[in-house]
Amino acid sequence: MKNYKSTIIGCYFGIFVQAIVNNFTAILFVPLMGMYDLSFVDLGILVAVNFVSQVGIDIIFSGAMDKYGYRRLLMPALTMAFGGLLLFVLTPVFLPSHVFLGFVISTVVFAAAVGFLEIMLSSIVNDIPSDNKGAAMALMHSFYAWGQLATVALTTIGLLVFGVENWQWIIVFWMIFPFATFWIFFFSPLPQVQSSEKSTKKRDVMFSPFFIIAMIGIFTGASAELVAAQWASSFLEKALGISKTMGDLIGICGFAAMMGTARALYGAFGSKINISNAMMLCSAVSFVCYLTISLSPNNTVCLIACAVSGFGAGILWPGTLVIGADKFPNAGAWIFAILAAAGDIGGSVSSWFTGIIVDYCVDTPVANFIGSLTNSDGTGAAMRLSLLVAALAPLVCFVCNFMLKKGLSKDKALQNR
Numbered sequence: 001m002k003n004y005k006s007t008i009i010g011c012y013f014g015i016f017v018q019a020i021v022n023n024f025t026a027i028l029f030v031p032l033m034g035m036y037d038l039s040f041v042d043l044g045i046l047v048a049v050n051f052v053s054q055v056g057i058d059i060i061f062s063g064a065m066d067k068y069g070y071r072r073l074l075m076p077a078l079t080m081a082f083g084g085l086l087l088f089v090l091t092p093v094f095l096p097s098h099v100f101l102g103f104v105i106s107t108v109v110f111a112a113a114v115g116f117l118e119i120m121l122s123s124i125v126n127d128i129p130s131d132n133k134g135a136a137m138a139l140m141h142s143f144y145a146w147g148q149l150a151t152v153a154l155t156t157i158g159l160l161v162f163g164v165e166n167w168q169w170i171i172v173f174w175m176i177f178p179f180a181t182f183w184i185f186f187f188s189p190l191p192q193v194q195s196s197e198k199s200t201k202k203r204d205v206m207f208s209p210f211f212i213i214a215m216i217g218i219f220t221g222a223s224a225e226l227v228a229a230q231w232a233s234s235f236l237e238k239a240l241g242i243s244k245t246m247g248d249l250i251g252i253c254g255f256a257a258m259m260g261t262a263r264a265l266y267g268a269f270g271s272k273i274n275i276s277n278a279m280m281l282c283s284a285v286s287f288v289c290y291l292t293i294s295l296s297p298n299n300t301v302c303l304i305a306c307a308v309s310g311f312g313a314g315i316l317w318p319g320t321l322v323i324g325a326d327k328f329p330n331a332g333a334w335i336f337a338i339l340a341a342a343g344d345i346g347g348s349v350s351s352w353f354t355g356i357i358v359d360y361c362v363d364t365p366v367a368n369f370i371g372s373l374t375n376s377d378g379t380g381a382a383m384r385l386s387l388l389v390a391a392l393a394p395l396v397c398f399v400c401n402f403m404l405k406k407g408l409s410k411d412k413a414l415q416n417r
Contacts, residue, residue, distance in 0.1 A: 004128045004191070008136075010184040011121045012143045017081055017181055018117050019147025020174045021110045025050070026230075027155040027248065031164035036092070036099045049104055050111040051348045055341050057115025062337035063202075070120055070190045077116035078185065081178040084110025089168045089175075113178075118344075119337035122318070126325050126336070127191035134275040134322040139267025141318040145260030145310070148229070152252045156245060193333050205331050206338070210407045214324045217400035218339050219346030221279075221316030223393035224286045226347030227354050228309040229255055235387065236306065239380035240299045254307035262314025276405035279319045283398040286312030290391035294384045297374045316397060317343055323404055350393060357386035 029043050064073060084106050091102030122137060130136045151174070158170040205211050232251035236242040242250065266278060289309035293302050324339055325331075361367045362382045370388065371381030 004189060006184060006188040007124065007128065007190060008140075010181060010188050011125055011140050013177060013181040013184055014078070014117050014121045015140055015144045016147035016150075017078070017178045018114050018121075019144045020151050020177060021081060021085070021114045022050075023148050023151040024155055024171065024174060025107070027152060027159070028167055031159065031167055032103075035164070038100060042100050046103060046107050049107045051344065053108050053111035054115040054118065055344045055348075057112050058119055058337045058341035058344065061116065062119070062334040062341075063332070065120060065123060065193050065333035065337075069193050070124055071185075073116055074120055074185055074190070075182065077113045077120070078178050078182040080113035081110050081117070082175055082182070084108075084113060085171055085175045085178070089171050092168075118340045119333070122321050122340070123193075123333040123336045124191060126322070127193065127333075129191075132271040133325065134319065135267045135270025137318040137322050138263040138270060138315050141315075142260045142263030142267060145256045145263060145314075149253050149256035149260065152248055152256070156248050160245070202331075202334065205328050205335065210327055210404065211324065213400050213403050213407070214320055214327075215339065215342040217397055217404060218317060218320040218343040220393040220397040220400065221283070221313070221320060222343035222347040223350035223390070224283065224290075224309075224316060224397060225259070225313035227350050227387070227390045227393065228286075228290075228306065228313065229259075230351050231354060231383070231387070232306045232309075235293070235383050236303065239376055239383050240302060250303065251306050254303075255310035258307050258310035259314045260310075262311045263318065266315050275315075275319050275322060276401055276408065278315060279323075279401045280398055280405070282312050282315055282319075283394045283401060284312075285309075286316075286394035287391055287398065288312075290387055290394060294370065294388035294391065295373060312394065316394075319401075323408070327408065346393075350390060354386045354390055357389055358382045361385050 025046060032038055033043065061073070087109060088103065088106035091106060092099055095102040121140065125136050125140050126133055128136070154173075155170055158173075159167065162169065229252065232255050233247040236247035236251045262282065266273065270278075286309055289305045289312055292305040293309070296302050296305070320343075321336055321339055324335055328335060358379065359382075362378055364382075364385075367381045367385045368377075370384050371377050374381070374384055376384055
């Protein structure tokens, strides 16, 4: 039997790279605006380009792994991640009059790389022989949380210590990780993608009630994760009066640390825990945290709830991938791509909708009522309202996981007859 230890390490590094690429630009937004005369519209375009590129890769290349295998796609993806970061660094040097255009091109390149990594790494871990796929998947995804924490903390500290004018050197440091990951995989064995002769037809999977519920589950699970991750810093600043730097370090890093802890704990003890029960518990914890953040007048309690919401969101994404793969073991690697696309869309749409509520609900009767309960006003009250609406995501996720558990239990009952 092949030894896949180095392959698993490569997957850990690969998902760490995903976290770097997905999070470094958000920390650089304000410095880039001041240095290169960018607008909020420009930054919004960069976010949209990142999202569209990743989802586009998820969907367009959903069947590519079954046809070409992992290595032919994985190595170019890591090269693109390195190259995209390099282009981002060199844009002000070679395109000083068209910096924004250079940033867009760079974003397309490294976001496409993340799209490839997103659909391949989970599938690789799932195809490596293991007695507990759920624990292995959760442990790998914990490295996304550690990557997010490291990216936010070290980039923020780097800007403070070395100055915003030296932002390129911070990205040069982050480029080490895709470079190292490339060589780890270069010398590592990769599992075989399942033979197409045994594959279940896409139509039979895509239109099955179980898969539709799984897509809704990962859509809402990603919403529960990303709304808290992306809005925690702004909430702490606008509603609780904490500085942006401290909001990034306490809010985003605290969230990421708790999310990583949840995934690492499941990775360590998952063999003793039913994954459906764990996901129902996590979605319930996330729901309670959203209610607490929205309605508690105590700043300390809100701060704790922001961090604990990361624990609640911990295994909702990787857990759905495992449940989908267990239900349709012969579907092929494409199932991870479609579920990942549903998660990406869920996280992006929910974060966008949260922002809309904040913009349009300032000083409305409902926001003012919540503000009267929480000693908040203006934008702070509107943000609490938006997060109260966002609490619907983990609630729906709980219902979806309950239904998925019933579906899996029914399958086991039929197999035991």
